[in-house]
Amino acid sequence: MDFYYSAASGPCRAVLMTAQAIGVELNKIPVDLRKGEHLTPEYLKLNPQHTVPTLVDNGFSVWDSHAIVIYLAEKYAKEDTLYPACPQKRALINQRLYFDVELYTVFWNYFSEAVLKKTLYKPEILEKAKTKLEFLNTLLGGNEFAVGESLTVADLSLLATVTTLDVFSTLPGFVVNIKEYENIEKWYESMKKVAPGYQQNLDDVLAVKKYFVK
Structure with missing residues (x-):
């Protein structure tokens, strides 16, 4: 999974901690916001809102850290403790x-x-x-x-x-x-x-x- 992120971003760091808790490895791709890398045509195809973080899983793109952590927990967690089924x-x-x-x-x-x-x-x-x-x-x-x-x-x-x-x-x-x-x-x-x-x-x-x- 490709993970477009900035270490300066709290939401990005939330996803990284979630991935570690689940035990999934992310291919971390830094995005330099100061250089406008989030505004390139390539990035806008992945995330029209041009925000970080963005996760791309086998062609499926999702952004907003809260949506991402739920997605990771629902799809990859071996147990449901991080996001219980209840x-x-x-x-x-x-x-x-x-x-x-x-x-x-x-x-x-x-x-x-x-x-x-x-x-x-x-x-x-x-x-x-x-x-x-x-x-x-x-x-x-x-x-x-x-x-x-x-x-x-x-x-x-x-x-x-x-x-x-x-x-x-x-x-x-x-x-x-x-x-x-x-x-x-x-x-x-x-x-x-x-x-x-x-x-x-x-x-x-x-x-x-x-x-x-x-």
């Missing part, structure tokens, strides 16, 4: 995945204002970020995992986002800190130990952070 568990996992989209989007908007544009962050964006983290903190209250009693694709997607938030929290202008949220912090420390591929996920975020450290 409709109720799947509903909860899907909810967490949809929430991860919201969390990542708010984070990116906040990051763009506070770090990339090097301007004073807009209060409303900061408040949205805090609201999302407070909700995640509530969801994780009393739970070792995002859903149920074992690791699922919801944990891996959220982990990629939360790792980025944690590493970037020391950047100038970035005042959101997950350590202020007890349940998130407890879950995060647990994920560091049980999530396959966590260390590579962390190393990729640390490498990206260097671009923003003077």
Whole structure:
């Protein structure tokens, strides 16, 4: 399977951790967004939305990390623990995945204002970020995992986002800190130990952070 990705992307790293958890090997093809490699005619044939990540499996192309992790789990996982067959568990996992989209989007908007544009962050964006983290903190209250009693694709997607938030929290202008949220912090420390591929996920975020450290 060809996997078009950027190590700087949290969603891409979520797919990589999922693939490792399942035990499938991906042919990783880096896409340099700064050079516009996601806008080439060849790439647009695979993914008209020109986003990363994109997975191509024997001619079948799918994009959006959440769609990809579900696809990998349903097709290649030997057991259904990452994406259980139970409709109720799947509903909860899907909810967490949809929430991860919201969390990542708010984070990116906040990051763009506070770090990339090097301007004073807009209060409303900061408040949205805090609201999302407070909700995640509530969801994780009393739970070792995002859903149920074992690791699922919801944990891996959220982990990629939360790792980025944690590493970037020391950047100038970035005042959101997950350590202020007890349940998130407890879950995060647990994920560091049980999530396959966590260390590579962390190393990729640390490498990206260097671009923003003077």
